[in-house]
Amino acid sequence: MSKTTRVVTLTINDKEVSAREDESILTVAREHDIDIPTLCYLEGLSGWGSCRLCLVQVEGIPKLLPACMTYCAEGMKVKTDTEKIQNYRKNILEMLFSERNHVCSVCVSNGECELQSLAQKCGMDHVSLPYRFPSYDVDSTHNLFRNDHNRCVLCTRCIRVCDEIEGAHVWDLAGRGIDTLVISELNEPWGDSDTCTNCGKCVQVCPTGALVQKGTAVAEMHKNRTFLPYLNAMRGNNG
């Protein structure tokens, strides 16, 4: 990276915009009210680029690129909402819904779930893939919170917020591919964790009903996902 940050000009959906070259396409698009759906991305945390919902088309590059992890460059021509991209987004959501047991009607996060609202927004009206109906445990050993793997989308927001903001690093990923699990400590019950500070940041940033407060019934889990930018600003971080 050069010492001085250059300002570049690019187009997003044929609209000319200027941006710093250290800004992601997603950041610049949102500054200009161009909506790109995201799931693993959360303002205030480092980028991860795993959910692929923010894929965009950059002219001259044959594959689609994640807008959250792709930086702006001079002359870039970006399309965010082509038919191909819309279909990819629907396919990704269908895969997420079919991989675990997402039953909106009985979920504590019903009505406040990012996966649920993405399905509505992106027009995913049914899952054409066969459901896997996997069998996953629910970890209720923590005094305050619960981890339900059936509702996890592996976005890793919990892992990042615990590591980057709280500095405790309770969470990690174990396993590979479709069998990946978010685990606490070395795959021990959450309630036995020595490092968990009970701060609940992981619960607040979780986009679905995977990490929730105990004692909540259907549609009662209200999350505050906007505290991160304020927290970072107060700490003098740029994140």
Next chain:
Amino acid sequence: MSDTITKLKVATIWVDGCSGCHMSFLDMDERILELAPHIDMLYSPLVDSKIIPDELDLVIVEGAVSNDDDLHRVLALRKAAKFMIALGDCAVSGNVPSMRNPIGTRPCFDRAYFEMTDINPQIPTKHVPALLENALPVHQVVKVDLFVQGCPPPADAIYFVLTELIAGRVPDPAKVTRFGA
């Protein structure tokens, strides 16, 4: 114009659901009277007929396909139907009935008919349809033309979908409902 020309031949079926979607249908209240001139309800839990008609314009399915009776009736209705709606989350995604799928039918039977009973433990086989291994969304069994999510879909959403179809348009239910609504 004669009513008989424009009337849609409609059937509704309640398979593995809680009847909530049919309740929501009734929840259209006086708007049902508005729809009545356009609809001939030929087969439904809401009417008496027990025979599945041979020809239907519209079939509305509530519930997941969970046993062999569900399967036979959904197949027969699909054969008769020009257009089929999966109404509600059970029909669209399996929803609550599909929560038995990760557990398996045998452990469910054991729990319900052996562990929870004091006398005469047995799996019922007479006068009841046999369970399928999984409770399935309707489109995994037959072709579905329109998906209306919701648990249940609000009466307003059902009214919107039906009036659009009566007007000859295919509606977009995402405007008026969603999973878990």
